[in-house]
Amino acid sequence: MTDHSPVPSRLMMAICLGIVGMTTSVIADEIANVDFFETRIRPVLVEHCYECHSSDATEVGGGLWLDSAEAMLVGGDTGPAIQPGNVDESVLVSALRYDSSEMPPSGKLPDEIIRDFEKWIAAGATDPRTTSLGVTPHPKSPGIDLEAGRQFWAFRPLHASENLVLSSEVSWIDELVQSKLQSAAIVPNRRGDADTLLRRLSFDLTGLPPSAESMIRWRADPSDAQWQAIVDEMLASTAFAEHWARHWMDVARYADSNGSDFNATFHDAWRYRDYLISNIADDTPVDQMIRQQIAGDLMPAETDEVRRQNLIATTFLMLGTKMLSERDKAKLTMDVVDEQIDTVGRAFMGMTLGCARCHDHKFDPVPMQDYYALAGIFRSTMSLQGESQKYVSTWKPVPLPTSQDHLDLLKEHAEKLKQTKDALAEAEAQIKKYAIPAKQLAGVVIDDESAIRTGDWVVSTYLKGFIGSGYLHDDNRNKGDASLQFKATLTVERSESGSEKVTKEKNSSPTVRWEARLWYTPGGTRASNVPVEIRIGDETRLVNVDQRKSGDDGPVASLGFFEVDLGTEAVVTVSNAGTSGHVIADAVQWIPQDGAQPATERVDQNLQKVTKLKQRRDVLKSELTALVKAAPAPLPTAMAVVDRPTEEVVDCPLHVRGEVSNLGDTVPRGFLSVCGAPDESQSSLSFTGSGRLELAAWLTDPDHPLTSRVAVNRIWMRLMGDGIVRTVDNFGERGERPSHPELLDSLAVDFMRNGWSRKKLVRQIVMSETYRRGSQSSAICDAVDPENRLLWRANRKRLPAESIRDSMLVIAGSLSHEGLDDPMNGYGTLVSSNNAGSKSKISFTINDNRRTVYLPIIRGAIPALLSALDVADADLLVGKRPTTNVPAQALALMGSSEVRQWAGLTATKLLVEVPNESERVQWVYQRVLQRSPTAEDHELVHRWLGSETAQAMPNDQTRWQQWIAAMFAGTEFRILE
Template identity: 55%
Template sequence: MASEPAESVEFFENRIRPVLVEHCYECHAADADEIGGSLLLDSSDAMLTGGDSGPAIQPGEVESSPLVLAIRYESTEMPPTGKLPDSVIRDFEEWIAAGATDPRDTPPAASVPREKIDIEEGRQFWAFQPLSFTEPEIEPYEGSRGPIDQFLGQRLQESGVSPNAQSSDELRLRRLAFDLTGLPPSIELQQRWMADPSWENWERIVDEMLDSQGFAEHWARHWMDVARYADSNGSDFNATFHEAWRYRDYLVRSFASDRPFDQMIRQQIAGDQLPFETDEQRHDNLVATTFLMLGTKMLSERDKTKLELDVVDEQIDTIGRAFLGLTLGCARCHDHKFDPVPTTDYYALAGIFKSTVTLKGESQRYVSTWNRVSLPTTEEHRAAVREYEAATKSLKSDIAEAEKSLKDAEAGTSDVQLGIVIDDTQATKTGTWKESTYTKGFIGKGYVHDDNSQKGKTTIQFSAEVPDDGKYEVRVAYSANTNRASKVPVTIETSDGTQTVTINQQKNDIAPFWTTLGTFEFSSSSPAVVTLSNRETNGYVIADAVQFLSADDLHKLNHPDQDDASKAKRARIEAAQSHLAALKTQLKELTAQKPPPLPQAMAPTDRATPKISDSPVHIRGEVNNHGQVVPRGFLQVCSSGEAAIPNPRGSGRLDLADWLTDPDHPLVARVFVNRVWMHLMGEGLVRTVDNFGERGERPSHPELLDYLATQFVRGGWHLKPLLRDIVNSAAYHRASDYNAASSDADPENRLWWRMHRRRLPAESIRDAMLAATGTLSRTPLFDPMKSHGVLVSGNDGNSTEGKITGIATPCRSIYLPIVRGFLSPMMTALDAADPDLLVGRRPTTNVPGQALVLLNAPEINQWANTTADRVMRDAEDFEARLNLVYQLCLQRLPTEDDKQLAKTFFTDDRQSPEAWQQWVAALFAGTEFRLLD
């Protein structure tokens, strides 16, 4: 199930209302046969009014809410059928603590059926109307630089509001650099701009930034917020997402190449089903679908049907918010309360994702894991991996045998070393013999058995060349057990002819594994052959080895010379140790040359054709409460024709991708260009960037929004031209200064008479500090979770491996791993995106904790030290150092007030590295550093 803030309507609709409906309404709703305790729980007012015992809840006061005490079983026990799961109780506690948001205004009337959603009426809402392309009808006003300014200027003129003048040259460049690249402008760029602050030079700098690596990284990070990107699962089982970084890098490549956004949508929804001409295209198509996999999941849920439905819900909710600007999750349980989205539309989409494989297999018992797909690679790479795996397997087998030989030598089992020993691996077999190492205590790598089958058709022949004519005692080795054959025929070919004996493999004559067949005459001119058969046997026949012992061997065995035996044992041990060490060295050298693993993506696939199907409505969102089956399809209100897919291609994801990227779709382009406007201008034209529905805000300039969306689609869904148009507008260059008259007329700046003052993203604040030190590495980090195993939760201060790359690493912030449950306190304090949520617009808080972090974080103090060292090294006198530190930290030269303040701080005896470190630290913690004017 999707994660939502506890104060949101979606949290109530997904976590609270379904529980009330299922467990409480039977006795506490208006249509109940008998209302228990005069308490109604089917509306907000009813819960606050309460029943015989007073209000059911006290918003913000968990411990004072009788409902909580009841479901905890601390007062009355509700529901009486059984205590709710702890996770559900926690949901109610979080909901009440966050203020108990409840959109149910009035209780439903028991006798009046609920009105059905009118789709045609819903299509009259502004967001579901087709895009309308309108050229501005007024003459350009003074300072206008194109249609954007004309649209804004028309409203400003109508309202009688005067826009601010252009901001200073220094501030405009800083604004542009952070907006387009997330990084401060270099000193060289500052100087080049200040030498020529013309529009022509501005446009050249814009183009340079749009072509830079920094641009791709910064705008990829914006979309990662929407994609709820993380490098681990979080939740109950914090499994490592070893392959998520490939999706991050796909985004960087996409924004660098200005990949059309409609193509990105198609790749992220159904890339595995798209055609391709090259391995690179196939790679990106597959990796892009990681978008569907990134949400946190309750992997240890034992009810796998419920888990599947929860994952589908998270995917539908993400697609709804990310591309449509709609909250769809609540339609899992009931028709949407505000927007024209019936439950059947939800399950039309659910059929698509239920026909898609997201989770596959288990990482351990009951713990699901996700689907993985092989990525293209070269045949040379595949061959290298095959050869490495075969060589490793062989060496490990040899090492295991060598370790056993060493153990035998240390235990003194010298009878194995005497005489001539023929192992089963050297024998000639007929019929089927199964290799085994199940019963410990064997010669060589293992032993074989006849699987107690094919009786009379299976033999194994051991053949040896004896050095001298004479008598030899013949022994056979096998592991004895009660399920072994009791009469195994054994044929011995001697110089006197062939002899046959039988042995009972349920026991051994000589521990641990030998049985004597007898003493026989052999000639050096012909082989000594021993053959075991399973003819007429009544159990498993085991064959391990055969040993031929001469009279001299037997004498040594029965009358060992202590000195000779000790020397021989030492020699055997040393030889075994030397052999084992050599094998281990070979394995170490082989491991050092290990080829990279075959690349994989965490990516979905379609289910097998017989398992692809439409979904039934799950009444009230309950897994086993099925209603009508709904054909796979889309939202009716956004579809001009039939919303059901006539002939779905596989799961229907490719059809969904086509529907989302239809140029006539009313929402997708609007939602995306609104996100872009928000990142550049501080607020969206629709300020609720993830909600274009009834509960969202209306656009301040609907004609401008449609103009931008239409131009975006007509121009091939390319981002860079859209960005260029916005940052080249006069509106983008306005100062953020306060103006009393304009503020009185438009206090929320809905007319854009000034630029919104914004806080830099957490990543930009950190990267700007590293840029000031001169140590910021522009080299991407790949595979950041390589050192982690299946879980990251064991990452702690006592471990020596698998530690999470910390914020002190001098790379761009986009390349730091994002591990759910182990987020950097510094980044969290500065309002980095919560990876558990889809974050279209980051919250901006101003709390004491931020100042404390900026002043006391050891990493920030170290960066201030390094910056101070750079200033002391690169500039010789006080004025030059002061200029340099302001250019590095604030991207401007110091004002007269700054110089005066500095002179009072830097006395003659305080122009030391420590003093400069304190000055830099103060700038880092200052408002101007982390805000964008």
């Protein structure tokens, strides 16, 4: 079978040209780019560039201003600072990289910041300082008019429709939508066909295609009662919880590694993923989950399990990428605080609060004082540890409650482990005690420290060397590239005692007979054929040493006897060429046979002692290995936050221009003034601890104007394709206005009346006629409402990357819902690093049968196929993913070995389950597209199967595999009508 066989040409043309018209929001994309500028670009420009390159600078460097979009495009003495869309041609990037001029001159910025500038320019360098959104920034005037701000629609109190009563015939959702349609004289579409509706419902609720059983039931009885029964089954399924957990993971910027400059492994992040799945399955009220994610560690808990869930939930605050190696720890702390404020603001309030770090918000009624009131809360929260500039910061895993029996087991095991390690350390110390210093051995001794090295040699850190302080080994690598030369000039002189000893000083004594010896540490992993060359003058002798075992006199091998004229240089070369196993070198010793050997007797005595000690050491090592293997499950931990110690819980000073070194007045901790009563003062608020518990309560207060609106809008967007407010993460001035304000408020009020139940809201929406409309276009309606803001038809939706992958696994019959406790278990502290000494490697692929939600998300190493299918960028909060539909995605699917593999498994199932060739087309279309094939589909398949290309393939399995792979890459497979 050939993986690269051509697909049916007509189908491939349809794939490449089948760009389906989908509702998009250009303004939403622009807003996302502006938010990126405000949070990632502007603060850097203010802190590092404005001093010399702004209208406030005493002398503008190089004639370049960087405080407006126009100025950056005009540039200075060297031309435009940026070329939108062209990173490498942008002078600003070149300067930041230190490729040309070096900016800022005080020191190169971290790589992560430079990558942010590259990403910003590549995306078009959107700059709100000359916004095209038609929104006028707040003028540079003292303060913000909060009372005027409270009149903006998003900050007004919720107002529910009086029609918030379920009718026996028409739901109140449909009534509110219908009233808008009637005003516009638009007749909405009727319900979609049965197959389309069931496929839409199944993917929207579970992220998976409908089961064969549900398709049979629905086709036999497409009634409202059957629809509701299927809805309830899907809501109760694990698949629903998994799918909707993945939705929130986009917002929570979920990842299993840190990314940035120090890609540390998040070994406990998976607990948060499982927390989401479990609580969504149980329909835990959304307001409770909000409180848990912000202040779970501070909430009361009646049981250990509740306490566990509360702690794990606060992982939400920890998941953002962090510049862990930042040496300015005060800046790092405030950068983390900023990321947490920005995330909480967007996720729960639809507000871009990060834009107020350096100045009053340019568009929304959020003064800097409100930002730093919130900053005091998060600054009083312990997120990272490691305040010294010498160290990379990290986080402290928070222990989770466990049983007393488990704690007792851990304590007992720790004690045994300590005893064994102490005994092993004592044995090692005794072995070292009896080691012979090189200078006390007879003859001339050249220790490994004096050897001339070629290639890579590693100093022993595991076993102690017998001669001197250590020994060298080749790490069993780079065979043929490593050698050691031990050089000595051999002479003999008389000692005062009358005995002979060896020296390197010349004299006139006659020729002496010498024995050459190589000292090493034997073992089963050593090489058995170590080549050793002895060169004395013009004579060269080659000896092979078996280092797996000791010599007759201990860990030493005789290299032979030599008659040497005094003053002659002797060179012993140890090589790893042609060896298999570790090559060891501890020392080379030349012993004169005509003289005394003062240390020999002591060597023999010490060897006996060392041999016994090594036997004891080996027993202890075995015991230690057994203890480690038999260790009880470790104490569970969470990547959670906790409050700082009481003395460190303080209000935060205002940072002028966002700079940590330019502090203003202290701002009392508090919330957004615009969401409070006009006469409410921040200074009147009181807090226990950091204030996160009070913040969580404030956010979930039924009178809060934003939280419930944002929550129901997110759920509506997931089901309908667009939010009532299309900018789901931005309810501010730069966001879009709601298409149905009364509907949004009615949904929010009813949501709270129903106990903030996600499942009840989903059920209400999918039971409506509005949800069940057909998606077909109408020239008349398009002329009035081309973007379908009035909901006269269903929006076509692109399946998320996870659903595309999971669907292929379902169709192939190999999807597993089994999760994995720690998907990063194979990694150490780092996944990868820009540091030169890192040996970590990334080996993650999507060739795994688990549902995609259970696969690790490694920042900087997202699989190419998922990236091509617009998986969420884990560096950012993503309320709504981009929904591109381009030929490149089809080509990525066609080029994927995994896709071909799943197509092959599906083809195998087809041939086994459907022996009748005439029924196979029906089976494939039902399985892959959840519909019956048309006459044109039948014709297209049969033309392919009979084509010369298909007939040249070895068998039916290959032909069907190619056809199914083409269907997987097709537009229809990826689109919900």
